[in-house]
Amino acid sequence: MSDAPPITLLADQTAYAEAVQLAVDASAAYYGDGTSTLDDDAYDRLVRGIAAYERAHPGQVLPSSPTGKVAGGAVAGDVPHTVPMLSLDNVFGAGQLADWAASLERRLGRPVTAFSVEPKLDGLAISARYRRGRLTQLVTRGDGVAGEDVSHAIGTIVGLPGRLAEPVTVEMRGEVMMTIAQFEAACAKRTAHDGTTFANPRSAAAGTLRAQDRPYVCELTFFGYGALPLPGDDSELAARLRELPHGQVMHWVAEQGVQTTAGTPVAGMVAANVEEAQERVEQIAAARAGLPFGIDGIVVKCDLAEDQAQAGSGSRAPRWAIAYKLPPTEKITKLVAVEWNTGRTGVIAPRAVLEPVELDGSIVTYATLHNVADITRRGLMLGDSVVVYKAGDVIPRVEAPVVHLRTGAEQAITFPQACPTCGDAIDTSQERWRCVRGRACRVIASVGYAVGRDQLDIAGLAVNRIQQLLAAGLIADFADLFFLTRDQLLGLERMGEVSTDNLLAALERAKSQPLSRVFCALGVRGTGRSMSRRIARHFGTMEAIRAADAEAIQAVEGIGPEKAPVVVAELAELSDLIDKLVRAGVTMTEPGATRPSGGEPGATGPSTGEPVDSAALPLAGMSVVVTGAMTGPLEALSRTQMNELIEHAGGKASSSVSAKTALLVAGDKAGSKRAKAESLGVKIITPEQFAELLAATPESGRPAEDPLP
Numbered sequence: 255m256s257d258a259p260p261i262t263l264l265a266d267q268t269a270y271a272e273a274v275q276l277a278v279d280a281s282a283a284y285y286g287d288g289t290s291t292l293d294d295d296a297y298d299r300l301v302r303g304i305a306a307y308e309r310a311h312p313g314q315v316l317p318s319s320p321t322g323k324v325a326g327g328a329v330a331g332d333v334p335h336t337v338p339m340l341s342l343d344n345v346f347g348a349g350q351l352a353d354w355a356a357s358l359e360r361r362l363g364r365p366v367t368a369f370s371v372e373p374k375l376d377g378l379a380i381s382a383r384y385r386r387g388r389l390t391q392l393v394t395r396g397d398g399v400a401g402e403d404v405s406h407a408i409g410t411i412v413g414l415p416g417r418l419a420e421p422v423t424v425e426m427r428g429e430v431m432m433t434i435a436q437f438e439a440a441c442a443k444r445t446a447h448d449g450t451t452f453a454n455p456r457s458a459a460a461g462t463l464r465a466q467d468r469p470y471v472c473e474l475t476f477f478g479y480g481a482l483p484l485p486g487d488d489s490e491l492a493a494r495l496r497e498l499p500h501g502q503v504m505h506w507v508a509e510q511g512v513q514t515t516a517g518t519p520v521a522g523m524v525a526a527n528v529e530e531a532q533e534r535v536e537q538i539a540a541a542r543a544g545l546p547f548g549i550d551g552i553v554v555k556c557d558l559a560e561d562q563a564q565a566g567s568g569s570r571a572p573r574w575a576i577a578y579k580l581p582p583t584e585k586i587t588k589l590v591a592v593e594w595n596t597g598r599t600g601v602i603a604p605r606a607v608l609e610p611v612e613l614d615g616s617i618v619t620y621a622t623l624h625n626v627a628d629i630t631r632r633g634l635m636l637g638d639s640v641v642v643y644k645a646g647d648v649i650p651r652v653e654a655p656v657v658h659l660r661t662g663a664e665q666a667i668t669f670p671q672a673c674p675t676c677g678d679a680i681d682t683s684q685e686r687w688r689c690v691r692g693r694a695c696r697v698i699a700s701v702g703y704a705v706g707r708d709q710l711d712i713a714g715l716a717v718n719r720i721q722q723l724l725a726a727g728l729i730a731d732f733a734d735l736f737f738l739t740r741d742q743l744l745g746l747e748r749m750g751e752v753s754t755d756n757l758l759a760a761l762e763r764a765k766s767q768p769l770s771r772v773f774c775a776l777g778v779r780g781t782g783r784s785m786s787r788r789i790a791r792h793f794g795t796m797e798a799i800r801a802a803d804a805e806a807i808q809a810v811e812g813i814g815p816e817k818a819p820v821v822v823a824e825l826a827e828l829s830d831l832i833d834k835l836v837r838a839g840v841t842m843t844e845p846g847a848t849r850p851s852g853g854e855p856g857a858t859g860p861s862t863g864e865p866v867d868s869a870a871l872p873l874a875g876m877s878v879v880v881t882g883a884m885t886g887p888l889e890a891l892s893r894t895q896m897n898e899l900i901e902h903a904g905g906k907a908s909s910s911v912s913a914k915t916a917l918l919v920a921g922d923k924a925g926s927k928r929a930k931a932e933s934l935g936v937k938i939i940t941p942e943q944f945a946e947l948l949a950a951t952p953e954s955g956r957p958a959e960d961p962l963p
């Protein structure tokens with residue numbers, strides 16, 4: 255079934271025995287002080303692997319196996335529960351939920367007319383015993399039959415009042431957890447105390463609930479999801495609690511002053527059938543990333559007391575409820591490095607480079623670290639195992655180091671001494687460090703990039719000259735360069751007539767650079783030289799590029815579903831700049847570009863020259879590599895310009911020789927590439943022969959730096 259979750263494959267009995275031991279140890283730590291070595295996804299894969307092995311080898315099942323047991327059989331307790339506190343069985347998709355409901359209805363012999371649908375809160379189950387309205391005892395789930403007394407935590411749990419509204423004797427059941435805010439506060443307290451942090455809210459809650467001798471107190475949160483009378487209680491209230499549908503019991507719980515999910519965006523509700531339940535499941539899943547606390551699924555329960563009673567329970571889980579699991583949003587991985595970048599406003603932000611992990615449908619390699627204070631607060635070190643969080647469209651973030659996985663080889667993270675973009679000083683007076691140049695910092699870098707050799711190729715604009723133009727208020731971005739007047743330039747220090755005229759001539763020449771270079775100059779993230787050429791050739795005009803939506807952009811080779819929306823968004827941000835370039839008369843077409851085969855709207859083809867039939871081009875479909883120094887008519891061309899020539903002539907420029915290479919242009923001092931081409935039998939020609947071959951290319955085959963007619 256497509257809903258099937260991934261499992262860890264166990265090859266033999268030794269692997270099976272090791273897996274069982276690992277799962278038992280991890281579980282004991284998970285329910286104990288929260289210091290498991292595995293993230294939940296790794297644990298769940300492992301246990302599914304164990305279960306699969308046991309199904310295939312029923313004779314080899316170890317008694318210590320976690321399968322079929324509450325808490326994997328790894329925890330015990332000495333306070334008996336009045337009614338067992340069980341686990342929940344899982345489903346992983348709409349199909350499995352429907353199957354579960356169908357088999358439940360078969361068992362009951364009637365349709366289920368009310369399902370209660372609630373978030374599956376990601377914390378620890380607890381039983382809170384109230385006697386005549388006073389909270390007297392807190393007990394963990396333990397092995398389901400008996401738990402551990404954690405009454406010392408009374409008074410530290412928001413949502414679990416010391417006194418109920420009425421003097422009733424009742425057991426409230428629910429989840430103890432930390433909200434994100436409580437987790438942050440707890441980490442700050444622990445850091446101040448011993449310089450370490452908690453790995454995530456769940457393990458912080460587990461550790462905190464059981465901790466008795468900590469010199470600092472961390473606040474917890476409780477959400478109720480059930481209420482039980484004592485066995486043998488024959489009061490009117492007890493009778494009511496036994497008969498009321500679950501949804502109404504929860505109203506009563508809230509009336510007593512105990513927190514329920516009712517006040518949250520993922521409040522429990524009652525669905526009339528499984529389709530409605532599935533709808534609510536999807537709503538809760540969609541709300542997950544924005545919640546102030548963690549959920550790891552949705553619990554669907556029979557709402558009616560008689561349905562629950564008749565369905566009954568197995569030894570590990572009730573048959574009247576199911577956990578609809580959501581994909582994991584957290585994984586443990588390694589912090590490999592920290593990179594520093596100056597943003598558009600001059601803020602210098604650290605970014606974590608991670609050992610890649612798959613999370614919520616994508617591979618995560620980078621995660622945000624916010625700022626220096628955040629790194630210090632979390633006590634992060636290079637080489638740390640870290641918990642990484644990502645859900646939905648949220649930017650992945652490093653939650654915290656997994657302190658108990660440290661090996662001693664971790665190293666301190668070094669903070670930059672100077673702005674990584676411009677090298678100037680850093681203003682560290684606030685939590686967010688900034689380049690002292692502020693917004694101007696990025697402008698210097700982006701103007702410097704735009705005028706570079708492979709973009710607009712404007713000679714005579716070194717960094718200090720750009721700084722001078724910015725300081726004089728003559729430019730705010732690189733498009734402004736094209737509006738500079740001779741007088742303005744002559745007014746600058748160290749700017750004579752000759753340099754002024756050279757710069758103006760270089761600017762004039764730059765206006766005729768092809769679209770691919772103009773586009774590249776924009777510095778859109780993820781579009782370097784060759785990607786810019788591909789985009790320009792695909793769309794032909796800037797107008798067509800700007801009209802393209804993410805889907806249309808994705809039609810360009812090498813642009814995937816992640817990058818496409820980024821390109822669209824950045825182009826929208828650059829809208830004013832592009833308009834200014836158009837007004838300046840900068841070229842907005844790609845010579846020789848062919849109309850996209852689909853002829854999508856907005857792609858009107860190049861406006862200079864006729865659309866070229868690409869099959870008729872001299873290098874049509876050929877992979878061409880250039881090596882050595884160019885001579886003859888091509889002598890002055892850079893590699894980028896050579897690559898542009900190749901692509902204008904219908905070929906594909908490549909940097910390495912392989913069996914797919916159709917042609918090697920070998921200039922002076924061609925070395926290993928030539929030898930490789932010879933050994934592979936690839937055709938080799940001189941730069942002069944290549945120039946002749948290209949002469950057959952219509953109009954567009956000229957080097958890009960030719961002045962406009």
Ligand SMILES: NC(=O)c1ccc[n+]([C@@H]2O[C@H](COP(=O)([O-])OP(=O)(O)OC[C@H]3O[C@@H](n4cnc5c(N)ncnc54)[C@H](O)[C@@H]3O)[C@@H](O)[C@H]2O)c1
Binds near residue numbers: 280290293341376428
């Ligand atoms: N990382 C590790 O090493 C490790 C070890 C053991 C278990 N785990 C994780 O724990 C999971 C199994 O844990 P479990 O047995 O505690 O939970 P479960 O998934 O079997 O679900 C039962 C629990 O859900 C909770 N719950 C939350 N909201 C609820 C609601 N609205 N109604 C009823 N119950 C609700 C209760 O605590 C209840 O005990 C595993 O799938 C795994 O992800 C991780």
Ligand SMILES: [Zn+2]
Binds near residue numbers: 675677690691
């Ligand atoms: Zn700077």
